[in-house]
Amino acid sequence: MSMRALFRGLTAAAAAAGAVALGLTAPAAQAATPLPYVALGDSYSAGSGILPLDPAASLLCARSTADYPHVIADRIGARLTDVTCGGAETKDFASAQYPGVAPQLDALSDSTGLVTLTIGGNDSDTFIDAILACGSAGVVTAGQGAPCKALYGDSFDHTIDTTTYPAVRSALQQVRAKAPGARVAVLGYPWILPAAATPGCFAKMPIAAGDVPYLRDLQTHLNAAVRRAASDTGATFVDMAAASEGHDACAPASTRWIEPVLFGTNFVPVHPNATGERQMAERTLSVLGED
Structure with missing residues (x-):
């Protein structure tokens, strides 16, 4: 020189x-202004059961700093407002879920650029009730037959159609009204139980062999209802079905994304582990074209 x-x-x-x-x-x-990103939703969004817990959240929410919203925000450099909370239903978007826990929609504004969520699994206790009910029935029959299907038939599916779907649709409409300029991504729930061709894993998930396909069909129905609500409201649906196949609660500890009822690692069973939350983030980023 x-x-x-x-x-x-x-x-x-x-x-x-x-x-x-x-x-x-x-x-x-x-420096460019970070994208304002708001994470809404239930325990699958909050990473409930995974340590460390988020010190900014109520202990009742069991929100983890390893939840998929934190992974997404770190990857894209967004400014995250995480109001996810374990046990949340669609009604908790507009009203306080617990004392001191504000309605989740309060976190949204005209400046919000990205919203992600999982919601619907707790509404009317349908999906959670089905797992608990089928677990109890499976224990009674020592894992034989399909006692849960015999007891409940299509009642859970009926509730998804008449209650869960319209509630999720309404919740997404409210999100759109509060954050009209945001891109909204609603995730489906990753598989909890294996494909119908397998008998399940009664020692870890006490579901009778005949009720494994019954619950798989129920989860398929729930995710379809969420997909439909997303389509109705202009939201992006993040399908987790293909990505999570083989990573259910019956898979080996080294490959599963969902922890089982027994012998799992999370303090909240039947929920994603840290790997599952990372994979939910990766799938979301891929669908949004941010991978």
Whole structure:
């Protein structure tokens, strides 16, 4: 480098330093404003059962700093407002879920650029009730037959159609109204039980062999209702079915994304582990074109 070129470089550097000192940097040189990102939803969004817990959240929410919203925010450099809470239903978007826990919609504004959520699994206790009911029935029959299907038939499916679907649709409409400029991504629930061709894993998930396909069909129905609500409201549906196949609660500890009722690692069973939350983030980023 010539002395003249070196001098020009030093002069330019000095001028830039002076401009910084005087607050005169050009707008193009300023750091880009991080994307305002709000995470809503239930325990599958909150990573409930995974440590460490988020110190900013109520202990009742069991929100983890390893939940998929934190993974997404870290990957894309977004400014995250995480109001996810374990046990949330669609009604908790507009009203307080617990004392001191604000309605989740309060976190949204006209400036919100991205919203993610999982919701619907707790509404009317349908899906959670089905797992508990089938577990109890399976224990009674020592894992034989399909006692849960015999007891409940299509009642859970009926509730999804008449109660869960319209509730999720309404919740997404409210999200759109509060954050009209945001991209909204609603995730389906990853598989909890294996494909119907397998008998399940009664020692870890006390579901009778005949009720494994029954619950798989119920989860398929729930995810379809969420997909339909997303389509109705212009939201992006993140389908987890293909990605999570083979990573259910019956899979080996090294490959599963969902922890079983017994012999799992999470303090909240039948929920995603840290790997599951990361994979939910990866799938969401892929669908949004941010991978």
